Amino acid sequence: MGRSGEFCSYVGCYGSKRPQTGLKACENGGEQSLKRGIVKSAWRTLEVLELFEEERRPLRLHEIYEALGYPQSSATNLLKSMVMMGYLNYSHSTWTYLPTARVATLGKWLFQFMYGQRDYRGLVDRIQRETDETAVLAMQNDLFIQYVAVCEPGHDAKIPPPEGGLRVMTRSSAGLALMSEMPDRQVEKLIRQIHYYELSGEDALNLKDIMREVDWVRRTGYCLLKDSIPGASGIAFPLRDEHHGIHMAIGVGGTTDRISRKEVDIIEIIRNAIKDFEAETNEFDEQALAAKLREVRKNVHQTNEHYHSLY
Numbered sequence: 001m002g003r004s005g006e007f008c009s010y011v012g013c014y015g016s017k018r019p020q021t022g023l024k025a026c027e028n029g030g031e032q033s034l035k036r037g038i039v040k041s042a043w044r045t046l047e048v049l050e051l052f053e054e055e056r057r058p059l060r061l062h063e064i065y066e067a068l069g070y071p072q073s074s075a076t077n078l079l080k081s082m083v084m085m086g087y088l089n090y091s092h093s094t095w096t097y098l099p100t101a102r103v104a105t106l107g108k109w110l111f112q113f114m115y116g117q118r119d120y121r122g123l124v125d126r127i128q129r130e131t132d133e134t135a136v137l138a139m140q141n142d143l144f145i146q147y148v149a150v151c152e153p154g155h156d157a158k159i160p161p162p163e164g165g166l167r168v169m170t171r172s173s174a175g176l177a178l179m180s181e182m183p184d185r186q187v188e189k190l191i192r193q194i195h196y197y198e199l200s201g202e203d204a205l206n207l208k209d210i211m212r213e214v215d216w217v218r219r220t221g222y223c224l225l226k227d228s229i230p231g232a233s234g235i236a237f238p239l240r241d242e243h244h245g246i247h248m249a250i251g252v253g254g255t256t257d258r259i260s261r262k263e264v265d266i267i268e269i270i271r272n273a274i275k276d277f278e279a280e281t282n283e284f285d286e287q288a289l290a291a292k293l294r295e296v297r298k299n300v301h302q303t304n305e306h307y308h309s310l311y
Helices: 023-028 040-055 061-068 072-084 101-106 110-115 120-131 173-179 184-196 207-220 256-261 263-309
Strands: 088-091 096-099 134-141 144-151 166-168 223-229 232-243 246-255
Touching: 040 061, 040 072, 040 096, 061 072, 072 088, 120 134, 120 144, 120 246, 120 263, 134 173, 144 173, 166 173, 173 207, 173 223, 173 232, 173 246, 184 207, 207 223, 223 256, 232 256, 232 263, 246 256, 246 263, 256 263
Parallel strands: none
Antiparallel strands: 088 096, 134 144, 134 246, 144 166, 223 232, 232 246
């Protein structure tokens, strides 16, 4: 299965009109019929930028409002505002809009801040290569998990989530893996919030069922969730380190028949990859700490020399 299917189990999914990697997907009848509303102006501004990320070319006004389904007048006012704020460039000669360099600089600092020198992309690539399935790195984002890195196999038997897409935690192997690291009270609170905001759908698991799943993950160290999307299954492990209070999980997803056949091998591959990754990370952290201590000692030595030179 490729990207042509309609997987509205994701917030950020592939719809019938165009690949939707943003919040517009909520409108397509997926599981996220939110009681918690989204501010329309913020929603539309970000959708415009996501459209440019997908198209990667200058766009005319009619191309934008037709692709996004906006009224022409609303699109005109929004784009003019984004031009005045410096986030879009408008060319009078071609009648086209294009994001400015200001957009590119918004998140330039973020990857280093979030991940430091840890090679998470290398970890995802290794797991994908050794399993020949879709590998993902996910993090908790409020009541969801968000796919921050996705690496797909070359074959067609795949159901990859969109990078940046969201999924309710209780409906994801990565989400249940992350919940296994939480105290029971925090898990119960999270489940109540998901139910309150109507995120879990009509066939929602009750608290007892979810706690049983979480306890199983705590005992085994990983989550195996079959048919979380019809015909698709996933295996996920929580990562022990966190960044600025944000927890992450690593996992593999694919068609249920392929994951079932290779279940034991996939679990072993992910375990070994995490073990090597943590060993490399600890070694790097020790080297970084030693370098910092050397720098501190050097500064102290220079300060002492300066002090003695005065007397």
